[in-house]
Amino acid sequence: MNPVVIVPTFVSSKRRREGGVLTTYDHATPIESPGELPRLLASLQKVRGIGAIIVLVVSDRSIEAQAVDKVQAVVSRYPALSTLVVGAPEMDLLYQRMEQLGLDRLHKEVGLSSYGAIRNVGLVLANVFGFDSVVFLDDDEVVDDAAFLQKAMYGLGKLTKKGIPILAKTGFYFNSEGSFLSKSQDKWYNHFWQQGKAFNRWITKAMRGPRLSRSNHVCGGCLALHKEAYKRLSFDPWIARGEDLDYMLDLRMYGSDIWFDNAWNLRHLPPDSTSEGTRFRQDIFRWLYEYRKMEFSQTQIDLLQVKPSSLEPYPGPFLEPGIRRRIRVTAFLRSLARPDKRAYRKAARAATGEATTYAERNCSKYFEFQFIWPELMSRLENDQILCDALLQSSSQRAADLYPEVVPSAAGAPTLGLGTRRAIDPGVTSEIRLNIQE
Structure with missing residues (x-):
């Protein structure tokens, strides 16, 4: 197969302010800090068969130009890697091309402004450049296994013994302690919010099973998707x-699934994250939205019903009707015991106010967007005009920053186009699995 590696990286201004609910990220590297991206790129140099890498630069609007230049400087330190940096200038080219093809600009749906929209940019670019698979990584990870890409492609695009195509798969993370288990805090104030504990029960069972099994969980920074x-x-x-987890639920609604590969892994070494309370507030928006979205999906005759009972032990309990009460109680208990009291109180109010309103207002929009998405991808597939424009933009920026290294735009990065080597997953066209239905 012919995968492209997609890496979003987040850059913040010196005076970092909390963004909106869709634009607050777990960790954004201050513009003056080197961040974790160099560590990831250094580790990718050892991966066999590594080909194209696309780095998506997400930043505050006020520092878009500086953020792209900063990331370009980081990428230039690893000339052995074929890397394309995509920031605001490249997004302008994408939107211009979409307009030329009679497509809506879709800034909300495909853009550098929310976790989901950012990943959609990666999918669109993979399609534009003609890659048959995508591997998503996060910039705060380290790849230790030289066979990482080969393992990523294992089974992808193949059939199970029951004839089920494997079109999406996830691996897992080792944390800083070398464990795949969540560092869950089994404290009294988390009695009604045992997210980590539930995940640990699920992954412990999955690790004892066959190499590939249906997954209830997705690691967005260790995720492989087939073009289909x-x-x-x-x-x-x-x-x-x-x-990432939401994508698994979407796949099930549309008749597919994500598979868990218990032999495919990397290390996740994130820096200190944002305020606990702020993150929990986002979790409130997330789970209330997810619950309402699944409710709405059950009214659509063209979608399969996904029931919480099919998602035990995780994430099923977080998709049941009692989720609103559990949110309020947990936020209140944490406000008594955790340092970020004010943020937790704000989070508790969100459960019955803005988060509920947000879920009601937006729960149908994703399904409406899905009527547009296949047409968008069809029109942009292997678009040579956009390919050339994106490569030229990246090359010119590199030449402007390092004229002694790249004397002219003629040395444009190619992403290995025309010389790419397929990754051999080392399996036959049919995989024999023991699947626990």
């Missing part, structure tokens, strides 16, 4: 966070 999945289905740009 990403051309058909986008990520949801209206979800506050957890867009």
